[in-house]
Amino acid sequence: MSIRVGILGYGNLGRGVEASLRQNKDMELTAVFTRRNPESLKIASADVPVYGIDALETMQDQIDVLILCGGSATDLPVQTPRYASMYNVVDSFDTHAKIPQHYAAVDAAAKQSGKIGIISCGWDPGMFSLNRLYANCVLPEGQDYTFWGKGVSQGHSDAVRRIEGVKDCRQYTIPVPEAQEAVRSGSNPELTTRDKHTRECFVVAEEGADIEKIREQIVTMPNYFADYNTTVHFITEEEMKRDHSGLPHGGSVIRTGVTGLNGEHKHVIEYSLKLDSNPEFTGSVIVACARAAYRMQKEGMSGCKTIFDIAPAYLSAQSGEELRAHLL
Amino acid sequence: MSIRVGILGYGNLGRGVEASLRQNKDMELTAVFTRRNPESLKIASADVPVYGIDALETMQDQIDVLILCGGSATDLPVQTPRYASMYNVVDSFDTHAKIPQHYAAVDAAAKQSGKIGIISCGWDPGMFSLNRLYANCVLPEGQDYTFWGKGVSQGHSDAVRRIEGVKDCRQYTIPVPEAQEAVRSGSNPELTTRDKHTRECFVVAEEGADIEKIREQIVTMPNYFADYNTTVHFITEEEMKRDHSGLPHGGSVIRTGVTGLNGEHKHVIEYSLKLDSNPEFTGSVIVACARAAYRMQKEGMSGCKTIFDIAPAYLSAQSGEELRAHLL
Numbered sequence: 003m004s005i006r007v008g009i010l011g012y013g014n015l016g017r018g019v020e021a022s023l024r025q026n027k028d029m030e031l032t033a034v035f036t037r038r039n040p041e042s043l044k045i046a047s048a049d050v051p052v053y054g055i056d057a058l059e060t061m062q063d064q065i066d067v068l069i070l071c072g073g074s075a076t077d078l079p080v081q082t083p084r085y086a087s088m089y090n091v092v093d094s095f096d097t098h099a100k101i102p103q104h105y106a107a108v109d110a111a112a113k114q115s116g117k118i119g120i121i122s123c124g125w126d127p128g129m130f131s132l133n134r135l136y137a138n139c140v141l142p143e144g145q146d147y148t149f150w151g152k153g154v155s156q157g158h159s160d161a162v163r164r165i166e167g168v169k170d171c172r173q174y175t176i177p178v179p180e181a182q183e184a185v186r187s188g189s190n191p192e193l194t195t196r197d198k199h200t201r202e203c204f205v206v207a208e209e210g211a212d213i214e215k216i217r218e219q220i221v222t223m224p225n226y227f228a229d230y231n232t233t234v235h236f237i238t239e240e241e242m243k244r245d246h247s248g249l250p251h252g253g254s255v256i257r258t259g260v261t262g263l264n265g266e267h268k269h270v271i272e273y274s275l276k277l278d279s280n281p282e283f284t285g286s287v288i289v290a291c292a293r294a295a296y297r298m299q300k301e302g303m304s305g306c307k308t309i310f311d312i313a314p315a316y317l318s319a320q321s322g323e324e325l326r327a328h329l330l
Numbered sequence: 331m332s333i334r335v336g337i338l339g340y341g342n343l344g345r346g347v348e349a350s351l352r353q354n355k356d357m358e359l360t361a362v363f364t365r366r367n368p369e370s371l372k373i374a375s376a377d378v379p380v381y382g383i384d385a386l387e388t389m390q391d392q393i394d395v396l397i398l399c400g401g402s403a404t405d406l407p408v409q410t411p412r413y414a415s416m417y418n419v420v421d422s423f424d425t426h427a428k429i430p431q432h433y434a435a436v437d438a439a440a441k442q443s444g445k446i447g448i449i450s451c452g453w454d455p456g457m458f459s460l461n462r463l464y465a466n467c468v469l470p471e472g473q474d475y476t477f478w479g480k481g482v483s484q485g486h487s488d489a490v491r492r493i494e495g496v497k498d499c500r501q502y503t504i505p506v507p508e509a510q511e512a513v514r515s516g517s518n519p520e521l522t523t524r525d526k527h528t529r530e531c532f533v534v535a536e537e538g539a540d541i542e543k544i545r546e547q548i549v550t551m552p553n554y555f556a557d558y559n560t561t562v563h564f565i566t567e568e569e570m571k572r573d574h575s576g577l578p579h580g581g582s583v584i585r586t587g588v589t590g591l592n593g594e595h596k597h598v599i600e601y602s603l604k605l606d607s608n609p610e611f612t613g614s615v616i617v618a619c620a621r622a623a624y625r626m627q628k629e630g631m632s633g634c635k636t637i638f639d640i641a642p643a644y645l646s647a648q649s650g651e652e653l654r655a656h657l658l
Contacts, residue, residue: 021589021590024591025470025471025589046591098658101654101655101658102651102654105654122658127658129464129468129599131657131658132464132642134657135642135645135646135657136457136460136642136645138646138657139618139621139642139645139646140457140614140618142354142647143353186604261349261350261353261606261607261610261611261613261614262349262607262610263349263352263374267605267606267610268606269603269605269606269607269611270603270604271457271601271602271603272600272601272602272603273461273600274599274600274601274602275597275598275599275600276514276598276600277595277597278595278596278597279589279590279595279597282589282590282595283468283589283597287468290468308654308658309658310641310642310643310650310653310654310657310658311642311643311650312641313638313639313640313641314460314463314464314467314637314638314639314640314642315463315638317463317467318463318466318467319470322638322639323430326430326636326638327429327430329459329463329466329638330426330450330455330459330637330638
């Protein structure tokens with residue numbers, strides 16, 4: 003019997019999860035839940051029902067794992083503990099500074115219900131975190147570096163869109179190749195924010211807007227752009243649609259370190275991602291974690307887990323024998 | 331209290347484990363065990379005793395984890411099950427085809443003793459296997475590629491040393507850059523053995539040996555060289571010592587795959603290692619696994635495990651709270 007999955011929230015991430023479920027034959031999408039009027043929502047899986055969020059109060063016997071596709075700012079801090087009290091749940095909570103308190107809330111709820119709640123799944127936090135952890139365990143004397151991009155940052159794109167006279171924006175975060183090469187060489191460079199990444203904005207301005215004023219407001223914006231070298235390009239709506247409609251992303255986690263009685267041997271561990279679709283890749287990580295949540299709870303575990311707490315074999319549809327024979 | 335570790339076998343790998351233990355403050359080297367005359371063996375840690383292998387029969391109350399540093403051909407198939415009946419053990423068994431039977435033997439012994447036996451730790455099998463597994467879980471529709479090198483292959487170096495007239499040899503395995511680039515592009519190339527790697531041999535010949543005959547015997551050697559493009563250089567003993575005394579290695583595991591309702595988005599996941607010392611890096615992975623073995627057994631688990639069965643947090647000296655706060 004398949005693992006029966008529900009999705010709460012049908013934005014980019016919800017659609018990514020939906021697409022990923024079709025690639026995993028041991029799982030099936032049972033229903034999509036929404037805070038909108040369910041009749042107004044048309045989903046890609048025509049045969050799957052859409053319900054209002056209230057239906058979740060009574061569907062415990064039909065859903066094995068509920069995947070929460072809301073935002074980290076206001077949705078998940080409420081939703082994940084709430085639904086962990088009824089279901090195995092998985093989320094992609096990504097506000098790094100608030101992970102400890104989110105963990106505590108989900109842990110309490112999931113321990114009481116006897117369910118599993120896996121938080122912060124995706125690639126950062128997620129696969130990148132995992133690679134930082136493994137690399138730190140193997141090379142305790144060393145240094146970590148994370149580069150993001152080239153890819154679209156939704157937060158930075160939104161920040162530019164809030165500037166007066168801006169109709170649309172797509173912001174790309176770009177790692178500086180020289181900084182990456184210096185890190186890979188094992189020279190342990192000290193790198194400032196500006197050294198590591200540049201930012202590039204493609205902006206559609208409203209007719210008659212003051213282009214130079216917009217540019218100035220972008221490059222001096224505190225937190226978002228002031229600490230970076232930023233390039234701003236003004237383009238037409240047609241160019242935006244034609245050249246910038248995707249959501250690519252990626253990056254790399256690098257740890258350099260030494261071994262030997264006198265630290266005489268250098269090592270470089272690098273994990274890198276090149277993703278055509280950030281939400282679909284994130285959705286794929288979440289779906290693998292949903293499988294793990296289901297199996298861990300079946301074995302009697304409960305409480306909040308992160309990717310650090312999941313024995314890798316739980317993520318795979320293959321048996322231990324198959325994994326040892328083919329992937330070890 | 332520190333985790334008390336024993337090492338059986340003091341070759342390159344045993345010395346790598348010894349060096350790694352010094353970098354891990356929660357662990358200590360309690361003793362080295364050898365099949366040789368223990369009085370003839372001088373180890374780097376002057377304050378640590380060396381015992382004959384028979385001492386292992388009665389030291390269960392002094393050793394928390396025994397690390398087995400013998401060879402996969404004849405040592406480990408006997409030693410790992412044998413000592414799993416008395417100790418938590420970790421090995422780096424790397425004969426891929428025989429892993430299932432090795433697993434079964436260690437599992438039976440460790441289940442009976444209530445101990446943990448972790449097999450096949452290192453980087454391949456080990457960290458590379460782990461990255462194959464994670465990438466397969468996240469991108470179920472895709473293709474795996476593994477490249478090794480640039481690095482010294484001990485097996486190939488030994489094979490050349492057995493040729494008449496050869497005094498010494500160091501063989502380097504080198505990935506073909508064009509093949510790597512084709513894989514990274516996501517074009518899913520079909521690659522033959524010859525397409526993926528070249529081999530380079532540095533040979534010290536005995537005086538008066540027939541150089542051309544040696545070259546011919548190397549490049550046509552079945553299994554080892556016949557399927558590769560191989561370059562052979564003849565050098566002096568001094569050059570060998572000066573330029574080829576290290577044991578560097580590395581490589582990369584790449585998975586390319588697609589997501590989306592119609593497989594329309596491509597993704598590339600790459601994990602790569604650049605290692606100055608193969609045995610020291612392998613030793614470092616083993617030491618992290620020894621920590622996991624100790625902690626898993628303390629929690630009541632037993633039996634044979636591989637890196638696939640270890641929740642990553644067990645490998646780290648840090649607490650769950652610390653890991654979530656700093657690495658997630």
